[in-house]
Amino acid sequence: MNKPQVPDFLQNIRVVLARPNHPGNIGSAARAMKTMGLSRLYLVEPKAFPDAEATTLASGAADLLERAVVVQTLAEALDDVTVACALTSRRRELTTPLATPRQTAPELIARARDGEQVALVFGNETFGLSIEEVEQCNRLLTIPGNPDYFSLNLAMAVQVMTYELFSHTGVDVEYLRPDGEAATQGEVDGMCGHLGQAMDDIGYFERRNSERLMRRMRALFNRAGVLREEIDILRGFFKQVQRAADGSLKRDGD
Amino acid sequence: MNKPQVPDFLQNIRVVLARPNHPGNIGSAARAMKTMGLSRLYLVEPKAFPDAEATTLASGAADLLERAVVVQTLAEALDDVTVACALTSRRRELTTPLATPRQTAPELIARARDGEQVALVFGNETFGLSIEEVEQCNRLLTIPGNPDYFSLNLAMAVQVMTYELFSHTGVDVEYLRPDGEAATQGEVDGMCGHLGQAMDDIGYFERRNSERLMRRMRALFNRAGVLREEIDILRGFFKQVQRAADGSLKRDGD
Numbered sequence: 001m002n003k004p005q006v007p008d009f010l011q012n013i014r015v016v017l018a019r020p021n022h023p024g025n026i027g028s029a030a031r032a033m034k035t036m037g038l039s040r041l042y043l044v045e046p047k048a049f050p051d052a053e054a055t056t057l058a059s060g061a062a063d064l065l066e067r068a069v070v071v072q073t074l075a076e077a078l079d080d081v082t083v084a085c086a087l088t089s090r091r092r093e094l095t096t097p098l099a100t101p102r103q104t105a106p107e108l109i110a111r112a113r114d115g116e117q118v119a120l121v122f123g124n125e126t127f128g129l130s131i132e133e134v135e136q137c138n139r140l141l142t143i144p145g146n147p148d149y150f151s152l153n154l155a156m157a158v159q160v161m162t163y164e165l166f167s168h169t170g171v172d173v174e175y176l177r178p179d180g181e182a183a184t185q186g187e188v189d190g191m192c193g194h195l196g197q198a199m200d201d202i203g204y205f206e207r208r209n210s211e212r213l214m215r216r217m218r219a220l221f222n223r224a225g226v227l228r229e230e231i232d233i234l235r236g237f238f239k240q241v242q243r244a245a246d247g248s249l250k251r252d253g254d
Numbered sequence: 255m256n257k258p259q260v261p262d263f264l265q266n267i268r269v270v271l272a273r274p275n276h277p278g279n280i281g282s283a284a285r286a287m288k289t290m291g292l293s294r295l296y297l298v299e300p301k302a303f304p305d306a307e308a309t310t311l312a313s314g315a316a317d318l319l320e321r322a323v324v325v326q327t328l329a330e331a332l333d334d335v336t337v338a339c340a341l342t343s344r345r346r347e348l349t350t351p352l353a354t355p356r357q358t359a360p361e362l363i364a365r366a367r368d369g370e371q372v373a374l375v376f377g378n379e380t381f382g383l384s385i386e387e388v389e390q391c392n393r394l395l396t397i398p399g400n401p402d403y404f405s406l407n408l409a410m411a412v413q414v415m416t417y418e419l420f421s422h423t424g425v426d427v428e429y430l431r432p433d434g435e436a437a438t439q440g441e442v443d444g445m446c447g448h449l450g451q452a453m454d455d456i457g458y459f460e461r462r463n464s465e466r467l468m469r470r471m472r473a474l475f476n477r478a479g480v481l482r483e484e485i486d487i488l489r490g491f492f493k494q495v496q497r498a499a500d501g502s503l504k505r506d507g508d
Contacts, residue, residue, distance in 0.1 A: 003401045032410060037400040060405055091430045097479065098431045102421060142427045145420055146291040147257045151314055156286060156413045159406070163414045166399060167356060173396045176345045177352045225351065 004171045006037035012112035013165065014040040015158060016077045016084075018133055019124045023048045027057030027065065028155030029122075034061035036162035037169070041068040042077040042119075074121070074133050082116040083108060086129050086137035087157055089150045096140040101164040104141055109168045120161055125154050180227040191231045191238075192218050198238040201245035258425045260291035266366040267419065268294040269412060270331045270338075272387055273378040277302045281311030281319065282409030283376075288315035290416035291423070295322040296331040296373075328375070328387050336370040337362060340383050340391035341411055343404045350394040355418040358395055363422045374415055379408050434481040445485045445492075446472050452492040455499035 015033055020026050026049060030041055041064050043049055049070060055062050071077050078084050085104065092098075108118050121137055123129030134140065143152060143160050152160070183191075196214050199205055205213070269287055274280050280303060284295055295318050297303055303324060309316050325331050332338050339358065346352075362372050375391055377383030388394065397406060397414050406414070437445075450468050453459055459467070 006400055006402065031405065031407075034403045035399045035406045035410075060403055089430075092432065098427060100421075100427055142430055143417065144425060144427050145289045145417070146260055147425070147429065148260065149288045149314055151285065152289045152413070153285075156289075156410065159410045159413055160417045163397065163399070163417075167354075171398060171401070173352060173354055173398050175401065176343075176396055178346065 003175050007113075007169050007171065009109075009112045009115075010037045010165075010169070011039060012115065013038055013108065013118045013120065014042055014077075014081075015162070016042040016044060016074070016119050016121045017046070017154070018044045018074055018121060018129060019046070020154065021047050021125050023051030023054040024057045025125060025154045026051070026068075027054035027059075027061075029158040030054075030058040030061040030064040030068075032155050032159035033162055034064055035159070036166040037171075038162050038165075039064055039067070041065070043068055043070045044074050044077055045072060046070065074136050078119055078121075078136060080117050081119045083111055083139060084119040084121055084137040085139040085141050086134045087120065087122050087141050087143070087161060088129055088134065089142055089145075089152065090128060092131075092134065092140070096134075096138070098140050098142055100144055101141055101161050104139060105164050105168045108165060120158075122154060122157060180229065183226045183228045183231050187228065187231050188218075188221055188226055191226070191234055192221060194235050194238045198241040198245070201242045203245070257429050261367075261423050261425065263363075263366045263369075264291045264419075264423070265293060266369065267292055267362065267372045267374065268296055268331075268335075269416070270296040270298060270328065270373050270375045271300070271408070272298045272328055272375060272383060273300070274408065275301050275379050277305030277308040278311045279379060279408045280305070280322075281308035281313075281315075283412040284308070284312040284315040284318040284322075286409050286413035287416055288318055289413070290420040291425075292416050292419075293318055293321070295319070297322055297324045298328050298331055299326060300324060328390050332373055332375075332390060334371050335373045337365055337393060338373040338375055338391040339393040339395050340388045341374065341376050341395050341397070341415060342383055342388065343396055343399075343406065344382060346385075346388065346394070350388075350392070352394050352396055354398055355395055355415050358393060359418050359422045362419060374412075376408060376411060434483065437480045437482045437485050441482065441485050442472075442475055442480055445480070445488055446475060448489050448492045452495040452499070455496045457499070 015029065015038060017026060017029060020043065026043065026046060033039065033041065049068070050065065054065055058065050069077070085108070112118050121129065121133065123133060143157060145152060192214065195217060196210065200210070269283065269292060271280060271283060274297065280297065280300060287293065287295065304319065308319055312319050323331070339362070366372050375383065375387065377387065395415070397411060399406060446468065449471060450464065453467070454464070
């Protein structure tokens, strides 16, 4: 199976970092975005940008930093956006309903697919988003986690949020699966029959309930999802067992 | 609503880092684990541990490093484990079926809940898991992502995987929601009626289709999920509008 494409509509989803303090976090956030197919980064009043540390930590995602849009206010970053999601981990006295990334992702994907501009807005590393920043957004998202230690750092939060979005694009990992051909039920039955024969030939069924044993073996191989190549290996082994049984029977008969 | 507890059974899920090179990654991984309620860290042949950089990056999760189990072989880390998941991002010529964290998480949670020991196994930063390491696992997981840039770093992969697990524990973000009381449909109807009255009083309906306008207004407020407090604010405003209308009518009549 061929490698799938990153869907074009992901370009309609931007990440906005509001007042980031550490250039390294900008770089790590860019890398996180790119691993999940996002490419548009907005920086509101970054303390230092561009910066060598950002470029280093971006690794292969330095292209996102080059195309990053630096603005002075959050409003500029959201001007053409229809859905702006404020990421927060604090309890807030706001009446915007609080949702999880998983609950909201399908809507965000649907809107991006329709050509609307969507923003994921992350606050300052120490202070998070200000109340004024949150009020410029029309969605409030919290990543679920340990209620006693909610210390997801900025780039980690970007990673989780973009992972969640990507998982709703329908791009599968199928292309990473090896091509092993699954055996048919007929082939599995034939192999099990052969196993039973070999067990019988080698004298394994004496004083044992062969039907019950074979039922268990069939269940095991059905559960395992046997591949054609594995059937060949097993039947080769069973043949060898049968030859040995034949030889030892001959010797017994000598 | 009270803060929920991290479920005890998450203690049955361990993170195993095989041959980690950089102490900083061990610290970041510990922090990522703790944000998602995991606490048991195994280190197979770490290049340097304990290490000051690990402790720094663990931030509030240094307790996980103190209790980390250092072993010399992966087999030791998996000895009492029933389900060992190898995290991989490469195409592998292995016949273990490749699944995503989301597909596998419900099974892992169910087993941990039943008291089985589950392991999430992550490889070396540069080389990933060796074929021998993968073969000691009975699940093969890949985090879906950009097929052209799959460069999730070690701690990011731990963060995404543990986030995915946590999201299946049923621990909600409900406790972070403010307590604003939702208005009943009767209250919304009453408020819309009041709005219609105020619009009429101020002469807004002249030459306009009042029914259509009010239908739109009702739809808007239904969609918004109005809170009781907001109803009070709006009705206060409408009263003021009606008073003004009354006054200006009086003046007109002077």
